[in-house]
Structure formats: C-alpha cells, structure tokens
Amino acid sequence: MILLSSIPFFFLPKSLPKQGEEDSSNKSTELASFPEQENFLPDENQDGEDKEKTVTFREMVKDFIPSLKRLFRNSIYSLIILTNLVVVNGFVGMITFTPKFMEQIYGQAASRANFLIGIMNLPAVALGFITGGFVLKRFKLGVVGAARLSIAASLGSFCMLSLQGFFHCDNAEVAGLTVVYQGYRQVSYNSSTLLSPCNMGCSCSLKHWDPVCAYNGMTYASPCLAGCQTSTGTGKAMVFHNCTCIGTSMTSAANMSAVLGQCSRGTECDSQFKIYMALSVLGAFISACGGTPGYIVLLR
16 A cells, blocks of 8 residues: 555656745745755755756665765754654554553443544544644744644643543453452452363363353353353354353352343443543544644654
C-alpha cells in the first residue's frame, strides 16, 4: 500500500518553486520570513544554467552523505526525530493493549472493545487532524506558533490519559485468579491455582482465556476450567451445561450452566466505563489536533 501511495510522487517536477519567489507579499508572515530561510540548507547551484543541468544518480549518491551530516547537525531536527520515536513507541503500546485493558478492567468483550475504538476514537482522530489544520490556517500560525500548538495538544492529551487512571472497576470474580473456587477472595499470580479438584481430570489449558459466566455470578477462565461437560447452541448463544465447578462453589446454584463472556459488573462499572470512553475520545481528539502542527514543524 505504501508503494502504491508513492506513485503520484513520481509525477512531481524535479524542483518546486521556492517559497516567496511567486508571491513576495507573504514575506511578512512567519512561515515565509527571509531570516528563517537562511537557516535551511543552501542551494548548491544558483545560476540558471545550473538549474537546468540534469543531476546524475552518481552525483546524488555523492552528495547524500554530506547532506545527511548537515541535516543531523540541526539540533531541532534531531530532537523532533527523538520525540517522534518516543511518541510512536507509546502509541504502539497503547493501541495494542487498550482493547485488552478495556476487556480486563471494565469487563468488555474483546470484539466490543475493538468496535468502540473504531467507531469512536478513529473519527475523533480524523476530526482532530482537520481541526489542527484549520487553526493553523485561520490564525496564520508560523513555525513557533505551530510548535506551541503541538506542545499544548500533547499536554492536553497527557492530562486526559492521566485522568483515565482514576476511573476503573473492581476486580472481576474469576475463579482461580481473584477468588478461589470455593468463593473466598484471593489474588493469585500462580497459574496452578486455576486447577481444582472439580476440573483436575479435564486436562485443561492454563493459558487459554475464553471466559464463561456461571449462573452463580462467578467468571471462569474457560469452559474446561469450569468443569463443563456438554454444550448447546453455537456462537454467542452457546450454553455450557453440567459444569462441576459451579456446583462446588460457596454460593452454589441449582443451575450448573454457564454462558460465553465475563459476568456483568453492575451499573457502577458501566458508569466508570462511560467516563473512561469520554476521556479517551477527548484525549484522542486533542492529541490529533497537534498532529498537523507537528508535521509543519518537522517539514520546516
């Protein structure tokens, strides 16, 4: 896809008109100021004859290393590159683990978590990029103004992300993880606690996370670890029956069945999740508002 998107760039002219040559009236603005232009790489060829001279591939390779050295001597450019490395690494971690975070902290299904991110966060990011570009054009911000806007957006997004840590639900009652199979509360980091006499002979995988909700209100890591022996239905409507571990719990239920998914955590958890999503969408919008100004600073 990247190669396909690069095709239009092959049709661009070899050189673009220098900023300020066609419209000298823009010299008063910050983006087109003459002192600023002096800070960039000087043109190697100034004569008209040299401009029409065809540059060979060999000459381009010969000039590449010196140009690269001059570029990385620019401290601002180097700092921007390092900043982008930090931002990209943080973004990759966030976008990778946010669905899992929503699943474990708020009891959301993995499919629902990804769906909410796609339908709410992505449009907010797109709107943020458009808004950032509009602010740049509306207020005629130069490089310094674009940098200030980018920094303000980063700080605003950081505040939104920080506030999200204060809104979370209590731990889910998962047999063998947060409570023992008899119903007593216990937090365990040992995978062996997932095994109990009620599922010892089932040869269950301790790494398979496919939670089911029993009618006694307890979540089990998988139907196998719940001791379920039979099932009916398909897909989301699948119901597991004769689950031996459900009958041995402290709050035993007459119905020894379980359904796919984690058990609901109540209305209070739903309210916390709504606040989390609102902060997430607002943070994504504010962060994207600084995207376009950040690119302007990088290009300039």
